[in-house]
Amino acid sequence: MPALRRAARHGQSGVVVVTGDAGIGKTAVVDAIGAQAVGMGFRTGTAKADEIGRISPGAPVLLALRSGARPLLDAPALAELDELTDHPLPLIDRVGARLEQVAATAPVLIVIDDVQWADQLSRLALRVLPERLAADPVVWLFATRDAADELTAAAPTAARVETIHLGPLAPADVAAIARDRLGQPPGPATQRMLDGVGGNPFLVTQILDGLAHGDRDDVPPPAFVRAVDAALDSLPDKTVVLLAAVLGRPFAIDEAQRVVPSVSSGDVHRAVVAGLLTRDGHLVRFRHDLVRETVYAGLSTSVRRDLHRRCARHLLASGHDALAAAPHARAAATPGDEESAAILCEAAHQAVAALPATAGELVTEAFDLVRPAQESWESTGERCVEILARVRRCSDAVRVADAVLARAGDGETFARVQVLATQALWQIGRPAESVARIDDALAAPGLSVPLRTRLAAARALALTRMLPAWQARQSAEDALRDARQVGDQDAIMLALQAMGELGRNTGHHAESLAYFRELRSVGDASYQGEEIIELQLLDRYTDAGALLEAAHRDDRGGVEATLPPVIAAQMWQDYTLGRLDDAESGARTLLTIGRELGDHMHELDAEMVLAGLALLRGEVAEANAHLAPARSGGLAEESVRLPGVRLMEGWLAASDGRPDDARKILRPMLFTARESRADWPWRPGWMRIFARVGRATGDQRFTHEAVAIAAEGAARNPGVASFKGAALELRGLVDKDLDKLAEATVVLDRSPRPMLRANAAEDHGRLLLTFGARDQGIAELDRAWTIYHGLGARAAVVEVQRLMRRAGARRAKWDTDGARPRQGWAALTDAEVKVAELISAGHTNKEAARLLNLSPNTVSTHLRSIFAKLDVQSRVQLTNAVHAMKPVA
Template sequence: MGRRAEREAVDHLLAGARDGRSGVLVVRGEAGIGKSALLEHARDAAGRAGFRVERAAGAESETQFAFAGLHQLCGLLMDRVDALPAPQQAALGVAFGLRDGDAPDRFLVGLAVLTLLAEVAEDAPVLCLLDDAQWLDRASAEVLAFVARRVVAERVALVFALRDTDGPGTDPFTGLPVLRPAALGVTEARALLAAGWPAPVDAGVRDRIVGEARGNPLALLELPRAAEGARLAGGFERPDVLGVPRRVEEEFRLRSASLPAATQLLVLVAAADPTGETALLRRAAGHLGVDDDAAAPAEAAGLVEIDARVRFRHPLVRSAVYRAATPTDRRRAHAALAAATDPRSDPDRRAWHRARAVLGTDEEAAAELELSAGRARARGGVAAAAAFLQHAAELTPDPARRAARALEAADAQHEAGASAEALELLAVAADGPLDALSLARLELLRARIALHLSPGGEVPGMLLDAAKALAPLDAALSRETYLHAIDAASVTGGGHDRSVREIAAAARAAPPAPGRPRAADLLLDGLVTTFTRGFAAGAPGLRRALEAIRNGGRGDGGRADHRWLLLGMRTATALYDDETADVLAARNVRLAREAGALSTLPAALIARSAALVLTGRLAQGAADLDAEGAALMRATGAEPTRYAQLALAGWRGREADTAELTAAGAEDAGGRGAGAEATFAQYALAVLHNGLGDYPSALQAAARASASDDPPTSSLALPELVEAAVRAGAPERAAAALEELTSRAAASGTPWALGLAARSRALTSTGPEADGHYREAIDRLGESRMATHLARTHLVYGEWLRREGSRQAARDQLRTAHEQLTAMGAEAFGERAARELRATGEHPRKRTERPSDALTAQERQIARLVATGATSQEVAAQLFLSPRTIETHLRNIFRKLGITSRRRLRDLPLD
């Protein structure tokens, strides 16, 4: 009753899925408002339309079991798992405990579920119904939210029902399309009350029930059951001030309290077991001496149904029964369930029940939970592992052991993204006693949490303190922590009294790690030397570190360590080592893709995109990778970063976009100081204004960026500062920047560095000397990957030639610059070259539009991958989409390009 708009929304979703347009709805509302009824409508309507319907429901007591909800949803689909690519098969198998292997990235599990659903939908459209999704285990919720954000053309519909909560926390489903069932109006409420309660009801009582129910359908159906018929007819119903869901739950509690003692105990056992397994319930009841026929009164009261499965009338019945039970009865129920659970086939659930049967502390139960945490972590269930460890700490009698377990639980909670819970556990661990190493690890974790929650100026100091504490206890971990502290100070801008140079000075006294130096050791030593003695002194050590990272991490033939790829890429950029930067950036993306590590892939994509901008591939690769990285950040809930967008906007000459991105970054920084993104934004502004010819503004921005403690940004900004200072009439500032750039170029020795130094010398020189420097710059940069700077060198050389009166030579240089800059999309610099060409009397040719210009960034990326011969399944795996979605994009690509086959893509310009 009164649900026309809601039913139409569900029907529209199903119609779209049937026609190949996947979709999702999140039905939110208070308990009893009708969410489950809408899911039933969706099930019935989908059944009539030929859908395959799969269902799952969260249970408040099952949130500690990693991927339990996902397994419940996909269990009957696993007969199609062989159709998935091998990495996805492995990820699902490990997540569901069906095979051994390394813990999979949860988003690779998400891709596997997306592909599995798409495969099943080839036979018939699929509807997935997830009731009480607020109680799904965290791993399942995150995977399903990821799938919901990636469905496009798979003939799949997902409907989640979530109960509104009182807490301020967010959930993974935030941002998905929401449907809120409205409260019933007075007319519909009276009609529902009359239909659900046919006995006479006093008009005054009826109106009060309708008023108290506030349009909540479950309240309208259940509140009259608590009163005797005579009271309903005579107007003597008791008043009640509880909120609607609480009052309905209270009515369920009162109804269950009237049952025989044996029935109450049986229902409590059913409430304590979220699996709904009838055989398990009967075994547990047998341990308590409760007969099977004890269920009859509960079924007659409409609280529970027991046949092939155990089903409660409403989730509020389960919670009402469990909360109303005495602690002693709860422990009895869990003890019976533990005794009835097979320790070989389901050791984790047995350990969980056994732990809840404990009064006080129990080392044996705590140890079992610790083992369960290990198994959960191996399956990729970090949140489940954290919950097991937290409960294990609570049950541990020995204070030192309890503190150690609390520290491990805090680490797992932080890894799972629950940093607030991690801080609470750190407080427990801090009560100790902890040994010196554990105390140092505690401070390190506190710093890591602070870096995650609010990466402000105090975090580098916290990391520095942790590194110092670890130095005499774990030299290797101490050196890694120093490295993180230096990186954090560079990225956040330092702050307070812990600048990057102070941290580097302290790290210089760090004891060496045992054995041969690792890549992290070499990188730390190189950065320490750079920040304490200068760029030229640090460059040789940094080159050795980069060589070690390129060789796999250790540099001594040992196990590969890829944790430093991103920092290595940034360091290579600071050294003007474009080849190493490209290799490390590409490897970082490749390894993240292969591992399905969507927690790290977005940052890898965006870093790779920013690097590609400098090579001139603004459209081919840079914009596409940035779009993919941004989409994955939205899908995974990661904090956005704007490096690639800033680089693209600055080099393209998009003034409004660059200003907007800079302002957005400053607003997000929230007063935390000049971090790496903020100073990189100044670099992008310097490029922008140099392209537009606004040299005073370029000078101001380049000066800020070149003074940054972030090495790659300062290196990139120096040539911008030289050009802006020369053109703005500030020769002293140009000379100072040139001196620093020349020193860095000599220390680097790469064609990129030497080419930039030669161009900058040319800008500050005159006559034949300048001409020689320009020619050297073109030769040097021609040996590098830096197509942007090569084209700009042709531009400034042509500008100089025109002012020297060499019109024909100027035309040659400016024509080359214009063609290269406009082809790569550096529009402001291209227009600058066009103005200079017109000044020589030549009219530059306009760039001809191509059919591929009509493609979106994602379509261009798909087209390029298909053009290399990749199958739809391979492209889908790389882009974390389903093969059917790739096929849909391909149809749009073919239509826009006017072709009919994949083979034709190889012959088209897709840059």
């Protein structure tokens, strides 16, 4: 097997996909590859996904890690992973780190059979892990019936992929097998029977084995289904076989007896003799999936539902959670079935973190089961709305809420559901509808004080996206005061979020920080990202860095560092501090995670940063490509998506030499900036782009408005050098005031943002040249060039060089200003060099991440880029390349 040889000899990773119809021989091929791997010294883990158990989060992956006499992971490590099934990203990171450790001692083969049945968490892991472990000798072997399965069809690009497609046996091969099994050529009836199974090896051998044991071939050739039926009919009691079909997995006899007490060991023995079941140690299973599927398909509806109900009750009674029982509850359910609905509801609640899509499906099915006349209808509907909103199926949440509200029997239920509905509406940008619904609920008599307080807080949050801040503030302040007096936790969180949003969207960042900090203390870690970004906007990068470092080193092994809000905060930390290569790596990590989780808000954030980086580097076409997904509407709701898209489109037009187009795009945004329900006007740096567009087009009103907004940002954030310096810079630029521009450069020397320092030096240098102060002007431009060059902001480097050349200046260092090469050691960024050196020195991804204060995700992103630039495919090759290419100090 080439993939095994490459892993064993050269340390290369690989993915092997075996495809083909049921019974075609995929498992036999997989078993043969597994046996070969063991003989070559591989550590192996094998698992099989199944249709019944596809709701269990991560089951096939975790089973592969614990399978066999020598499991890939020891008991403590497995116990640690079991605790993380509610945290998909930390679980995947931990699995990757553990496999990396194992692969450092021996090559690894992970086998997942019937991957078409894998659950959502397992599919996420099996998409991500081959990519993240592309630098390690880990081979992934998938068997699937579906050649177009997105898991295998969209295989990772960082690992070599091989596909083995198994087709049907040729007629000559079938005839040869028949002669071998029967000792003579098949008769006409047998031949007709063999012709009817389409060359499927399993069905061919089943037919021939039956004939070899004395079955008649002088009757009409039975189809496989009839053969299975005949074997079932030969049993005095077929209950154990039917139960096995419903369980869908290997089981012990005593477990079967707890589900159906009448089952006996004799029944099992007879089913084994009949060729339906087989023993695997102390467990019993079907001898082939096709037999199980055939038996299951032949069950009557009543028998199937009865056995599934028994299985669900047994699992719950024996200590399993609702997720384990949910597949059976689903299959047993009938309209009005409150028992099944309750199981599905609880399973959905358990699945929210690890299996959000599954959670949404389960809770919707639960609600569809119960009838409006039943007692549990309202409570089931309320829970359904809550879960659908949490998994961001917001339109469905509103739809179910409306169904519940139409029949709500009391004001309290009506109000609770309306609060949930408005939270969904907040996420999809429909604040006016939220306010109307809340006002409707508040009009109901007899509401409890806590619920009235919660409604008021939800209303205040909606108003932050509806009204100018000065109008929305009073409602938010009143809501927070009342929520604190009442002590309703939900109301407090909603009101704190409203106040934090107002502070951020009006540029009062110290105020916003205080509210988001309190919100995190009473809420959860997801608000830490908001707190870090507010610290950044206040120039408190040291404090922001301390929180980011704490997230990487927290007591849960970096769980918080894997959350998209924290990854986004790290991305912005790198971007605004001028670590553009690190920001790019962070953005690509965030983009990948956003796509994996369906987190469109952070996916959009990542695309905006990647577009901004491309513009700084002068790569207008690439920036345009990053904006394409956001323009198409696929990333987020329009109300959230469009402001960022318009900003980037205006910047792109300006960078592309189209100032009139830029002004047309940006003008509506600029003159409504004070009423904006987003924070972009109060981020240092944007107003310089607006002012330059205004000056390039001769639009003085446009220019002066940008200067005025920059001044307001400084006034709202006293003592913050980035805001004060940026405002001074624009005022000096527009007024052609050298003193103000000089003052701006002094103030911005205290700013941690190098791009702002370079901008001020450039503008100061330009004006000095205009006033004839050539030497001073060139000195300032030279200072700007040095900063831009150090950042990798090639577009600005080229522009400053053009200005200096026109002023008659030349610099030897300009010979080094070419774009970074795309291949070889010189193509590596500073961060990539550090990662390459650590990995080539024998460090694992996790160790490198700890030493560099990065997340393992980011290290993996760097490694993929390093592999591509150095044209290597394994850690061994990377080590050799580092030694060969690294310049001698």
